[in-house]
Amino acid sequence: MNMILTSSSFLFPLVTVPYVSRVLGPSKTGIISWASTFTDYFILVAMLGFNMYGTRECAKVRDDREKLSQTLQELLTILLISTSIVYAVYLTFVFLMPRTQEQLPLMFITGTTIWFTAAGAEWFYRAIEQYGYITFRNIMFKILSVILMFLFVRQTQDYLTYAAINVLGTVGSNVINICRLRKYVDFSVRRKISIRHHFKSMFKFSVSSISSGMYGKIDMLLLGFFVNNYSLGLYQLVFKIRNLCTSVGGSVTAVMLPRLSYYEAKAGREQTTRLVAKNFNFLLILGLGMISAMVICAHPIITLLGGAEYLPGIHALQIGAPLVLLGSIGSMQSQYMVASNQEKAYTYTTVFGLVFSVILECILIPCWGINGAALGLVVTEFCVYVLRSYIIRDFMTVVHKHTDYHKIVFAWITASVLTIGVLWLVNSLNAFIQIAIAGAVYLFVDLLLLYIFKEKFFISVIKKNE
Template identity: 40%
Template structure:
């Protein structure tokens, strides 16, 4: 179900980005991207790490209705207090910070998203593994927003309307979560709330979540402060492509935390190790395929999704593409660390990532503009990945026999080389046809190489299909 949800997340930008990029131009898309990036910073603080901590805390007790209801009520009280305080600071910044004040209406609209993101209780639905509901709800909201975008966003001046649609598309489904909450939580149960018991474990999740979210958003935010709105407009297309592809890759990893927490609570370490290994294999395979595809087809991807006005963003897309693989592997290792209660180390590593992101972005953006922001994103993810890998080296040794890194790398490398050679001989003038031709060749060669090498996931899918067809 999460794969279906991720596929919808991929399809939505494929439909909206080409239209929005051409209608709003770099200035309009840049203004929305900067406001969204700034709001995300405030949202991370308001959530206090509950988006991750809540998943683990609720997954461990999901079979005890009384304790689960008490935990959810306690976390909601904490969120009311934190979000109220953060909102006051956010409103103050709108009137005091020049870059915020210049787009006051847009920032106020995203302020609504601040509250919706805080009270979406997505962590509870993930802990209970209700992915069917999450998927259907998100797809319906995205379809509504897609129709609204084509109806109401018609000129360059409509970027504020587009910002409102972005808020609804991103957080509107959380209203459904709130309305449905009584089906999962019994608010009538009279238990004494013990809010303080969450502060110590939650504080580490808070540091980890805030620093992680901030270093991921640092490139766009710092570019907005140091560069121009048009530069942010060019770069936001690159970030949107990267973010969409990372979401697809993480579709499996995102469902791992509640199951890992359950395994570790019930002393099923062997099953947990196999699950992490499978997730790492899937993340590495899919992300490496997409990294090479972005490098080979960066020109076609940018021109098709953005148009000629975004042609300068092609180099940035090629430079930032390795972060797709690094980010996905980082997420998987991060979920493992959270499930085994290594959140202190997780938090420290993310703080290092945030520090490296700020320093590298300030230095590289000054000299290289949007290309510097792209290089900084990769450098930051690489630093975090190396530290996480070193910190979990003992665990990695126990699952290395399940990993297929060499086989996957060779298959993708062969496909990339074959595609590059063929495309150099077959050049089609039409950008779209040339892009489709190269992409079909690339993915067909990869599929063939994976079948020949008997890669685990491909073999599993083929075997399941053959079993169904023979019934």
């Protein structure tokens, strides 16, 4: 279900991005993306790491309705307080910073996502593994937003309308979440609420979640202070393409935390190792394939989604391609560290990533612009991956024994080389046709070699379907 949800997050932008990019142009799409990124930083603080902490705590007691109700009511109380404080700080920054003063209406529109995100309590639904509901609800609102976009976004001046529709499609459905909670829990004013015992563990999650979220988008945020709106517009398309690809792998790791927490508490290390190894194989196959797509097909992808006006962003897309794999594997590592109660180590790695990325981006962006922004984030993600791998090296050593990475890498290299040759032969065709042909060649060669080499994950999928 989470794969379907993520696929929808991938397919809908394929419909909207080409239209919006051409109607609004690089400058308007750039400032909207920057405003959204700016607001996302406040959301990270307001959420206090609940996407992980809330998921883990609710998953632990999901079989006991009373304990689940108690836990949820306590967490929502904390969230209400934090969101109110953060929104007040957000308004202060908006009125004081010159960059935000220029776009007050836009900042007010994107600022509503702070409340909508907090109201969603999506971490609760992930904890009880209600992925069917999450998927259906999100898809319905995405369809609504697409319809509204084509109806009301017709010219460059409609950028504020687009920003509002984007908020509706992204987090508007969260209002339904809060109304639906009574189906699973019982709220009571008589229940004694004790929130202090959450603070110690939640603090670690807050620091780590805020740090990881910040350095994951630090390239887009800092660009807004170093480059003009046109360059922002070029990079926002690269940013969207990269995030769309990363979200596919993220759909796998996102559902791991509840199950890993459950295994760690009930089933033991063997089940945990099998789950992580299975996902590592899948992420390696998927991530390497998407890296090839972003590097080999960068020109037709940008031409199709943005048009010729966005082609100066090609190199930034190619440089940032490794983030698709590094981000997904890094997320898997963090899910394991959280489930196994290694929050402290996880926090250290994310704080390191944030500090290192800020320093690196401030050096590279003035030198190389959007290409420097992409390179800085790749280097940061790689260093964080190495650091986490060292911290959980004993566990990763066991996991690697269950992976066929040498087979996967050989198949990837062979498929990529053949795809480059085929794409060179058809580079005069329509951009969509080029992508389709390149994708078909890559998939055929890669999957054929995985089958011939008897790669464990691929063979297990085939046998299961049979």
